[in-house]
Amino acid sequence: xxxxxxxxxxxxxxxxxxxxxxxxxxxxxxxxxxxxxxxxxxxxxxxxxxxxxxxxxxxxxxxxxxxxxxxxxxxxxxxxxxxxxxxxxxxxxxxxxxxxxxxxxxxxxxxxxxxxxxxxxxxxxxxxxxxxxxxxxxxxxxxxxxxxxxxxxxxxxxxxxxxxxxxxxxxxxxxxxxxxxxxxxxxxxxxxxxxxxxxxxxxxxxxxxxxxxxxxxxxxxxxxxxxxxxxxxxxxxxxxxxxxxxxxxxxxxxxxxxxxxxxxxxxxxxxxxxxxxxxxxxxxxx
Amino acid sequence: xxxxxxxxxxxxxxxxxxxxxxxxxxxxxxxxxxxxxxxxxxxxxxxxxxxxxxxxxxxxxxxxxxxxxxxxxxxxxxxxxxxxxxxxxxxxxxxxxxxxxxxxxxxxxxxxxxxxxxxxxxxxxxxxxxxxxxxxxxxxxxxxxxxxxxxxxxxxxxxxxxxxxxxxxxxxxxxxxxxxxxxxxxxxxxxxxxxxxxxxxxxxxxxxxxxxxxxxxxxxxxxxxxxxxxxxxxxxxxxxxxxxxxxxxxxxxxxxxxxxxxxxxxxxxxxxxxxxxxxxxxxxxxxxxxx
Numbered sequence: 367x368x369x370x371x372x373x374x375x376x377x378x379x380x381x382x383x384x385x386x387x388x389x390x391x392x393x394x395x396x397x398x399x400x401x402x403x404x405x406x407x408x409x410x411x412x413x414x415x416x417x418x419x420x421x422x423x424x425x426x427x428x429x430x431x432x433x434x435x436x437x438x439x440x441x442x443x444x445x446x447x448x449x450x451x452x453x454x455x456x457x458x459x460x461x462x463x464x465x466x467x468x469x470x471x472x473x474x475x476x477x478x479x480x481x482x483x484x485x486x487x488x489x490x491x492x493x494x495x496x497x498x499x500x501x502x503x504x505x506x507x508x509x510x511x512x513x514x515x516x517x518x519x520x521x522x523x524x525x526x527x528x529x530x531x532x533x534x535x536x537x538x539x540x541x542x543x544x545x546x547x548x549x550x551x552x553x554x555x556x557x558x559x560x561x562x563x564x565x566x567x568x569x570x571x572x573x574x575x576x577x578x579x580x581x582x583x584x585x586x587x588x589x590x591x592x593x594x595x596x597x598x599x600x601x602x603x604x605x606x607x608x609x610x611x612x613x614x615x616x617x618x619x620x621x622x623x624x625x626x627x628x629x630x631x632x633x634x635x636x637x638x639x640x641x642x643x644x645x646x647x648x649x650x651x652x
Numbered sequence: 653x654x655x656x657x658x659x660x661x662x663x664x665x666x667x668x669x670x671x672x673x674x675x676x677x678x679x680x681x682x683x684x685x686x687x688x689x690x691x692x693x694x695x696x697x698x699x700x701x702x703x704x705x706x707x708x709x710x711x712x713x714x715x716x717x718x719x720x721x722x723x724x725x726x727x728x729x730x731x732x733x734x735x736x737x738x739x740x741x742x743x744x745x746x747x748x749x750x751x752x753x754x755x756x757x758x759x760x761x762x763x764x765x766x767x768x769x770x771x772x773x774x775x776x777x778x779x780x781x782x783x784x785x786x787x788x789x790x791x792x793x794x795x796x797x798x799x800x801x802x803x804x805x806x807x808x809x810x811x812x813x814x815x816x817x818x819x820x821x822x823x824x825x826x827x828x829x830x831x832x833x834x835x836x837x838x839x840x841x842x843x844x845x846x847x848x849x850x851x852x853x854x855x856x857x858x859x860x861x862x863x864x865x866x867x868x869x870x871x872x873x874x875x876x877x878x879x880x881x882x883x884x885x886x887x888x889x890x891x892x893x894x895x896x897x898x899x900x901x902x903x904x905x906x907x908x909x910x911x912x913x914x915x916x917x918x919x920x921x922x923x924x925x926x927x928x929x930x931x932x933x934x935x936x937x938x939x940x941x942x943x
């Protein structure tokens with residue numbers, strides 16, 4: 367593969383991980399537009415560990431992910447009080463607070479607004495990224511087949527009823543935030559060590575919004591939705607190079623059009639059932 | 653020093669207040685979160701600057717730009733609100749994010765990404781009131797912003813159409829059954845929201861001399877913050893919230909340092925969301941009264 371393709375596929379892998387990290391709280395009906403904040407925590411913590419403590423890559427990634435997950439759980443508890451747009455706003459504020467933290471504090475360790483230079487004495491290749499993608503997909507595959515997955519789906523569809531039938535929605539929602547934050551943190555760590563340079567501006571509001579867009583566009587009801595959404599929105603701009611300067615504007619139009627055409631995303635739950643694809647079975651329905 | 657900073661805070665806060673009103677009008681009346689308001693704000697400044705460059709006086713350019721941004725919001729209504737009436741509230745929000753990206757890129761392509769500024773539009777006279785320095789341009793800008801906000805509040809509280817808006821805010825279906833022309837109210841609300849955001853953009857451009865396609869994002873988010881702090885969906889709350897955020901921002905820069913600015917603002921909003929979701933004005937303004 368050429369280095370251009372290699373870069374494209376590694377950013378695709380990282381974007382899929384990030385999309386899955388937003389999908390996780392979204393599966394319990396919580397929209398987060400602050401996941402770049404968790405990504406930043408993972409990126410900075412793991413980079414500090416490999417650069418200043420000289421830890422190997424794998425434990426650094428895990429510790430970065432756990433740091434993000436702890437913050438995620440701490441955030442998840444107060445966030446239980448908020449729903450819908452209010453929650454989205456709170457996560458947005460959270461992301462900005464994290465970005466400002468890395469902009470202004472820990473400067474001797476991270477370089478602050480000048481960017482974190484000097485990452486780089488660890489061996490990493492694209493297979494690291496895709497290994498994590500595969501691992502997450504296996505996790506979500508088994509999750510979706512388990513009782514826990516059913517409980518998640520029920521919480522997403524109707525919180526009150528799920529609570530009435532005895533599902534512990536407090537645990538589910540907070541855990542979903544934590545797991546999402548962990549995945550985002552690992553993705554951040556991979557990002558930092560693959561591209562060897564990070565700065566707080568990478569993790570701004572737009573990054574968070576784009577991650578959330580992958581999930582909403584792809585479909586937030588199955589774990590294939592975020593994968594498809596991230597793939598399309600990473601690769602589409604490459605195919606639109608002929609539009610030159612109007613690429614961004616066209617991208618906006620695609621979002622608007624897609625919301626009108628498929629408001630619940632490209633992949634829906636029904637599409638994962640085989641009988642969805644068999645035409646005569648559908649006609650038989652009343 | 654303190655009073656000077658307070659005045660600067662009010663100047664900045666009046667911009668935030670206008671953006672917060674633009675958000676509030678749509679959220680309070682139609683329960684729609686229009687993320688593209690920040691970009692409509694930016695379009696207002698750019699249209700205003702274009703009209704001034706075409707040789708129009710500011711007194712003509714300003715209302716013209718307000719009409720343009722109002723129409724921009726009507727376009728948003730056509731594609732992000734009307735076809736998505738029955739979708740969950742998240743979907744129109746995402747759709748307006750699409751508009752946000754669209755407007756920003758179109759503005760970059762047409763007007764370029766460099767910063768511009770308004771030519772001098774009046775001879776500034778400086779007033780010294782004790783230790784406080786206030787220029788006449790600031791007074792005119794602030795005066796216009798206050799007039800606009802008071803006029804809007806009177807319109808909502810006193811006129812027939814304003815009563816219609818309040819009725820739609822209570823319940824769209826009931827208002828329609830009772831004979832309110834809800835289609836007209838919806839269009840009017842969108843237009844008004846766009847016009848006031850556009851006016852905010854021009855005034856921001858005049859007082860801080862920055863006009864660029866990227867100027868909308870930060871004030872846009874601060875406007876959302878103001879709306880949250882002021883209690884969602886209520887114009888008076890949005891005004892107080894905007895002033896509050898503006899003053900906090902300026903004071904934290906002056907007394908703690910510029911690094912504290914966004915911490916103070918976002919931390920405050922975060923706490924407001926968790927502790928007082930009804931906003932700081934929840935006591936003064938009964939919760940039931942939206943817009």
